[in-house]
Structure formats: C-alpha cells, structure tokens
Amino acid sequence: xxxxARPLAASAAAVRQAAPATGARLLLLGTQGGxxxxxxxxxxxxxxxxxxxxxxxxxxYGTLAALKRAGVNHRQIARVFLTHLHDDHTADLAALLNRxxxxxxxxxxxxxxxFGTRRMxxxxxxxxxxxxxxxxxxxxxxxxxxxxxxxxxxxxxxAPLEVYRDERVTVRSIExxxxxxxxxxxxxxRSVSYRVDAGRRSFVISGDTAYSPGLVSLAKGAEILVCExxxxxxxxxxxxxxxxxxxxADNPEGVWRHIVGTHTPLEDAGRMAAEAGVRTLVLSHIIPxxxxxxxxxxxxxxxxxxxxxxxxVGSDQLVL
Numbered sequence: 126x127x128x129x130a131r132p133l134a135a136s137a138a139a140v141r142q143a144a145p146a147t148g149a150r151l152l153l154l155g156t157q158g159g160x161x162x163x164x165x166x167x168x169x170x171x172x173x174x175x176x177x178x179x180x181x182x183x184x185x186y187g188t189l190a191a192l193k194r195a196g197v198n199h200r201q202i203a204r205v206f207l208t209h210l211h212d213d214h215t216a217d218l219a220a221l222l223n224r225x226x227x228x229x230x231x232x233x234x235x236x237x238x239x240f241g242t243r244r245m246x247x248x249x250x251x252x253x254x255x256x257x258x259x260x261x262x263x264x265x266x267x268x269x270x271x272x273x274x275x276x277x278x279x280x281x282x283x284a285p286l287e288v289y290r291d292e293r294v295t296v297r298s299i300e301x302x303x304x305x306x307x308x309x310x311x312x313x314x315r316s317v318s319y320r321v322d323a324g325r326r327s328f329v330i331s332g333d334t335a336y337s338p339g340l341v342s343l344a345k346g347a348e349i350l351v352c353e354x355x356x357x358x359x360x361x362x363x364x365x366x367x368x369x370x371x372x373x374a375d376n377p378e379g380v381w382r383h384i385v386g387t388h389t390p391l392e393d394a395g396r397m398a399a400e401a402g403v404r405t406l407v408l409s410h411i412i413p414x415x416x417x418x419x420x421x422x423x424x425x426x427x428x429x430x431x432x433x434x435x436x437x438v439g440s441d442q443l444v445l
Contacts, residue, residue: 149175149293149323151349153443154191155183158353158360158388158412159213162186166415166441168213171330171351172197175293175323181205182319182330186216189224195442200230204289206296207238208332209303209316210245218245222274223253227260231268237277237288239315246276281315285343295322299343301334303387318343328445329403333410335386336393344401349445352394353410354424357385363413388412391424395431406432409439 151173157166168185172192179197181188184205192199199221208214218236225234236246250270257270279288281300289296296319303316318340320329329344331337331352344350364384368377389397391408398406408424421438428436437443 147176149173149326149328151328151351151445152195152197153351153407153409153439153441153445154195155185155187156409156411156439156441156443157414157416158355158410159185160211160216161213161414161416163415166411167191168216169208169332169410170214170217171409172202173294173321173323173328177201178203178293180294180296180321181221182321183208183214183332184216184218184221185213188217189220191441192221200225200228203232203234204296205234205236206288206298206319207236207242208301208318208330209239210241210314211333214332215245219249219252222246222249222270223256226253226268226270226273227256231273233273233275235275235277237279239281239317240278240313243276243278246274250274279317281317283339285320293323296320297322297343299339301332301337301340303333303335305387320344320347329401331389331397331410333387334389336389336397341397341400344397344403347401347403349405349407350398350401350403351407351409351439352397353389353412354391354394354408354428355384355388355412356419356423356427357390359417359419359423360384360413363416367416384412391427392431395428395436398428398432398434403434405435405437405445407437407439407443407445411439 154170155167157163159168162168167187169183170185170188171182173180179202181202285297285299288298298317298319301316301318318331320343327347329347329350373380424438
C-alpha cells in the first residue's frame with residue numbers, strides 16, 4: 126500500500142490480525158460497488174456478530190457463500206436489515222431464507238427494511254413454495270416457511286429511529302440521500318443507513334448514499350463507519366468499457382447519472398467521517414473496486430484530505 130509513513134492508514138491484513146476473538150465484531154462479506162458481482166468482491170453485505178449471534182445488514186449476491194467462508198452459520202441468523210431494495214443489496218435473500226428452512230431452521234426470522242421489504246419477503250416465500258411443498262410432503266416436516274419468515278417495513282426518518290433491540294444490540298436507522306428528491310416524488314421506496322450498538326462497540330453501515338447529513342447524525346461518536354466510496358474518474362473509465370461491451374444498452378447515460386449522483390465520492394466519505402467524529406472509517410461498496418483494481422493509496426489519499434482518523438480500504442472477509 127505504500128502507507129508505512131502514515132500510521133492512521135491500516136491495511137486489511139493488519140486489521141484482520143487485530144480482530145477480537147470474542148465479543149462484538151464486524152465482518153465485511155461483500156465490498157464491491159454494484160450491481161457488479163466479481164471473483165474477488167461480492168455484492169453488499171455485512172454481519173455484526175455479538176457473542177456468537179450474527180445480525181446481517183444487506184444481502185447482495187454472494188452473501189450465502191461469504192457467510193460460509195467466514196465460518197458464520199447461516200441458520201443462526203434471526204435478523205436481517207436491508208438498507209434499500211436494489212438487487213445488489215438483496216439478490217441473495219431468497220437463497221439465504223430458503224436455505225435456512227431447507228437446512229432445518231425452525232425459529233422465526235425477521236427481515237427489516239424500508240417500504241417494500243414485507244412484500245419482498247412474501248415473494249421469497251412464493252419463490253420457495255414448490256421446494257417447501259415437496260419437502261413438507263416427502264420429509265414429513267411440520268414448520269412452513271410462511272410461518273417462519275416475516276418482512277417488516279420500517280419508516281425512513283430524518284432523525285435516528287430505534288428499529289430493534291435485544292440483550293446484545295440496539296439497532297437504529299435514518300434515511301440517507303441515495304434517492305434524489307425528484308425520484309422520491311414518483312415512488313414510495315426509500316433508502317436508510319443503520320447503526321448497531323453492542324456494548325462498548327458501535328458500527329454504522331452507510332448503505333448507498335450521496336453526502337448525507339442524516340448519516341452524519343446517526344454516526345456521531347461511533348467507533349466504526351463503513352461508508353461506500355467512489356473514485357469518480359476511475360469509475361467513468363470502467364463504465365465506458367462496460368458500455369462498449371454491451372452493458373446498460375437501455376440508457377447508459379441515465380445509469381451513469383444515477384451512479385455519479387447518488388453515491389459517495391471519496392472526499393465526501395472522509396468529510397462525513399470527520400463531521401461524525403468516528404474513530405475509524407472503512408471504505409466499502411467500493412467503486413470501481415474489482416472492475417478496475419486500483420492501489421489502496423488511490424482510495425486513501427482523497428479521504429485523508431478531510432479525515433484524520435484511521436482509514437481502512439475494505440475487502441471481503443475483513444474482520445473488525
């Protein structure tokens with residue numbers, strides 16, 4: 126990385142070695158800015174594991190396999206939190222829930238997220254109907270997926286909102302700025318960020334967002350902010366190459382306007398971390414990420430202009 130002279134930048138290997146063996150820890154399961162599933166970076170997913178109990182935030186494509194690689198038992202996940210309903214944050218939800226049931230989980234599972242989450246879970250149950258009917262008949266099972274899985278729509282608020290609490294964690298959410306105002310006028314869908322407080326540790330997951338005062342408010346004083354990060358020039362180069370190979374044929378410039386207008390440039394990731402006063406900023410949902418691999422220093426240098434704390438370039442399977 127070439128960051129030996131800068132003690133406030135940390136390599137993934139160094140952070141992984143320092144990860145606590147017990148208590149609360151954060152696992153980055155998918156760190157590619159999407160929708161782009163690659164051989165080295167899966168789509169957006171994170172797990173907070175507290176005293177062995179995992180809580181999942183987002184479930185992009187590759188999440189189930191990433192949980193396996195991380196040694197996290199997918200059957201133990203009872204709570205899933207979705208930041209928004211883009212497919213690079215939800216594509217593996219059907220795989221996760223159906224495999225939980227097929228593999229023998231019988232306790233309830235709740236999937237919480239902004240408007241549309243409840244209907245998405247109902248669709249997952251419908252997707253697995255044939256599998257469930259066959260196994261209920263052939264294997265004499267008694268627990269039906271429709272009785273196990275529940276979707277919960279949470280409100281997208283302008284102030285932090287507690288959406289879940291148990292003996293291990295408190296989870297709060299707030300609306301971020303992933304969707305422009307003009308788009309929100311035409312649809313009911315929203316996008317949120319989450320904060321998970323677990324004892325002395327606190328983790329904030331930005332989800333997808335442009336610069337967001339709400340996210341800053343949610344992250345005030347947190348230990349770790351996991352924030353999406355985009356190198357705009359490098360992503361434009363990668364995007365043009367993708368278009369030349371036939372992607373985004375419907376309206377490439379419309380897609381580009383979404384990418385550049387609703388995600389977080391590197392300088393803004395540092396700015397939000399500084400304003401929130403977090404201890405560590407972890408760059409994730411990295412754009413272009415594996416589409417055009419760049420040295421870590423390329424991502425770190427712009428962030429340092431606005432944030433003086435520890436900065437980590439996230440990678441799949443990183444433990445914090």
